[in-house]
Amino acid sequence: MKIKAYGKINIALDVVGKREDGYHLLKMIMQGIDIYDLVTVDIIDKGISISCNKNYVPIDSRNIAYKAAEGFIKAYDIKKGVNIDIKKNIPVSAGLAGGSTDAAAVLNLMNDLFKVKASQKELSNIALKLGADVPYCLKGGTALCEGIGEEITMLKPFKNHILVLVKPSFGVSTKEVYTSLKIDKIYKHPDIDSIISFMEKDDLKSVSENMKNVLENVTLKKHKVLNEIKSSMLKMNALGALMSGSGPTVFGFFDDMLKAQLCYDYMKKKYSETFITRTI
Known part of the structure; x- marks a missing residue:
C-alpha cells in the first residue's frame, strides 16, 4: 500500500x-x-x-x-x-x-x-x-x-498559491534551535489571528506581509546566508519571504508564475535544492 x-x-x-x-x-x-x-x-x-x-x-x-x-x-x-x-x-x-x-x-x-x-x-x-x-x-x-x-x-484551505523554496546545503537540528531559543527575548510575535483572517479572504499579499517565525531569531543569527536568500527573493518580486519551521529552508510567495520562475532560475544556479511549487 x-x-x-x-x-x-x-x-x-x-x-x-x-x-x-x-x-x-x-x-x-x-x-x-x-x-x-x-x-x-x-x-x-x-x-x-x-x-x-x-x-x-x-x-x-x-x-x-x-x-x-x-x-x-x-x-x-x-x-x-x-x-x-x-x-x-x-x-x-x-x-x-x-x-x-x-x-x-x-x-x-x-x-x-x-x-x-x-x-x-x-x-x-x-x-x-x-x-x-x-x-x-x-x-x-x-x-x-x-x-x-x-x-x-x-482552517479554510489556502490552496493554489505559488511559492519558491530554497534549502541551502546544510541542515538544522530542531532540538538545538529550540534549546537556543530565549522566550523572554522574543519581542515581536506574529499576529496569528490577523493572518488567519487574511487567509480566509484569500488575501495573499496581506498574508505574505504579515508572516512571522520566531525561530528565525535563532537560525538566522547562526546562518547569515538565510538573510541573503530572503533579501534576494524580495528583490525578485516575492510578496514575502520566511524561514519554515526551525529552518533552514526559506520560501517566498509569488502572485505570478513568471516572477516565480525567474526567481527559481536565479536561485537554482546557487542552491541545488530549489523548488517551485504550490500550496495544496
Whole structure:
C-alpha cells in the first residue's frame, strides 16, 4: 500500500510558553505544499525493515518512520512486521516536515493495512510522541496547531498559491534551535489571528506581509546566508519571504508564475535544492 506524504511550510510560528517538562508551547499556522515523499508499507512476518532512495537517510531505529511503526505495533499488539519503502523528494533537516510526514504516512497506512480502525485522536496520541509536526501531518492541509502540536484546528484551505523554496546545503537540528531559543527575548510575535483572517479572504499579499517565525531569531543569527536568500527573493518580486519551521529552508510567495520562475532560475544556479511549487 502506497501514499503520497506531503511536506509543509509554516506561514506563522510562535512560541508562547514552556511547560515544566521542557516542551515548548507553540502556536503555528501549518500549510501543506505540493512536494511529497512516496511511502509504501507492506506486511511481513516479523520485524521492521526500511529502504530509502537516499543513502544519507538512516534505515534503522533512528528513522522516525521506524519509530512510528514500532509505536503502532506496540499500541495495537500487532503480531506481524512491516517493510517500509521511502522515495524521498522532500529535503532532509529542512523545516518542511519531511521525516514527520513519512511517520504520519506509516501510521495511516498501517491503520488501513491491519484494519485497526483507530480514530484520528488515537493515531495522534502515537504521533505526538514522535514529534510536534506529526499529528498535523496525519491530516495535512491548512491548520492552526497549538499546545505541543496536539491541538489542531483545521482552517479554510489556502490552496493554489505559488511559492519558491530554497534549502541551502546544510541542515538544522530542531532540538538545538529550540534549546537556543530565549522566550523572554522574543519581542515581536506574529499576529496569528490577523493572518488567519487574511487567509480566509484569500488575501495573499496581506498574508505574505504579515508572516512571522520566531525561530528565525535563532537560525538566522547562526546562518547569515538565510538573510541573503530572503533579501534576494524580495528583490525578485516575492510578496514575502520566511524561514519554515526551525529552518533552514526559506520560501517566498509569488502572485505570478513568471516572477516565480525567474526567481527559481536565479536561485537554482546557487542552491541545488530549489523548488517551485504550490500550496495544496
